[in-house]
Amino acid sequence: MPANMLFDLPAAPAVPITGSDALFPVRRIFCVGRNYAAHAAEMGNEVDREAPFYFTKSAHALILSGTDIAYPPGTSDCHYEMEFVMALGAAAFEATVENAMQAVYGYACGIDLTRRDLQAAAKDKRRPWDLGKDFENAAIMAAITPATEFGLIADQAITLDMDGTRVQDATLSDMIWSAPEIIAHLSRFYHLSPGDLIYTGTPAGVGPVAPGATLKGQIDGLSPVELGITR
Known part of the structure; x- marks a missing residue:
C-alpha cells in the first residue's frame, strides 16, 4: 500500500478450495434474480423468460460457512435463500453459451440473506434493492470444489434445512437460465474476471430466520454451507 494512503482497507475476502491449501480471492458478487419458476411464483412474480436479471453484493458482504452472526x-x-454459486477463474467478455463454461473455476454452496421488508419497500417505490440485499454478512459461502471434480451441472439436489427441518428442496436442473446462459448473458454487460462469483438464484421455500436459528444448505457433490444466527 502506498505510504500516502490515508488508511488501509481490508484485504479482499478469500474462499478455501477443497483438497488444496490455495485460497480463491473474491473480486465481485453477482446474483441472479428469480431463476426458479416455483420461487418466482411464491413471491407473486411471473418469470421473465426474455433474459435473466441481476443484483450485486459487495465482496465484503461475504462470510465463510461455519460462522455465527448477529441478526442483521x-x-x-x-x-434465507439457498444458492448454487459459480466461481470464475478466467476472463469472459461477450462469451457464447458454447464457450462460457471455460471461465468457471469451480462451484460452491451459498446462502443469500435478504432483508425482505426493506426489499419490499424498495420495490413498492420502484427503488433499488441495495438495502435489502447488499449488507454485511449477507453472502455466505462454503469451500469451492473445482469444476473438474464436480462434473456436469445436471439434476443435483439443492436443499436447505433450518433447525433440522427441510425448507428448500429442488434440483439444479430446475433453473430457468442455465449456467452457460447466465455467464454468456452477463458477459455482454461486464468484463467478467477471475475472482468474480455468480449466485445463480434460489428455489422455492424461502422464509424468515430468527435469532437462534441454524441453517445448513447442501448440493450434491459440494461442501455444505452452514450458518448460525445468534440471539
Whole structure:
C-alpha cells in the first residue's frame, strides 16, 4: 500500500478450495434474480423468460460457512435463500453459451440473506434493492470444489434445512437460465474476471430466520454451507 494512503482497507475476502491449501480471492458478487419458476411464483412474480436479471453484493458482504452472526440490523424480516454459486477463474467478455463454461473455476454452496421488508419497500417505490440485499454478512459461502471434480451441472439436489427441518428442496436442473446462459448473458454487460462469483438464484421455500436459528444448505457433490444466527 502506498505510504500516502490515508488508511488501509481490508484485504479482499478469500474462499478455501477443497483438497488444496490455495485460497480463491473474491473480486465481485453477482446474483441472479428469480431463476426458479416455483420461487418466482411464491413471491407473486411471473418469470421473465426474455433474459435473466441481476443484483450485486459487495465482496465484503461475504462470510465463510461455519460462522455465527448477529441478526442483521435494520430489519424484522430477514430471509434465507439457498444458492448454487459459480466461481470464475478466467476472463469472459461477450462469451457464447458454447464457450462460457471455460471461465468457471469451480462451484460452491451459498446462502443469500435478504432483508425482505426493506426489499419490499424498495420495490413498492420502484427503488433499488441495495438495502435489502447488499449488507454485511449477507453472502455466505462454503469451500469451492473445482469444476473438474464436480462434473456436469445436471439434476443435483439443492436443499436447505433450518433447525433440522427441510425448507428448500429442488434440483439444479430446475433453473430457468442455465449456467452457460447466465455467464454468456452477463458477459455482454461486464468484463467478467477471475475472482468474480455468480449466485445463480434460489428455489422455492424461502422464509424468515430468527435469532437462534441454524441453517445448513447442501448440493450434491459440494461442501455444505452452514450458518448460525445468534440471539
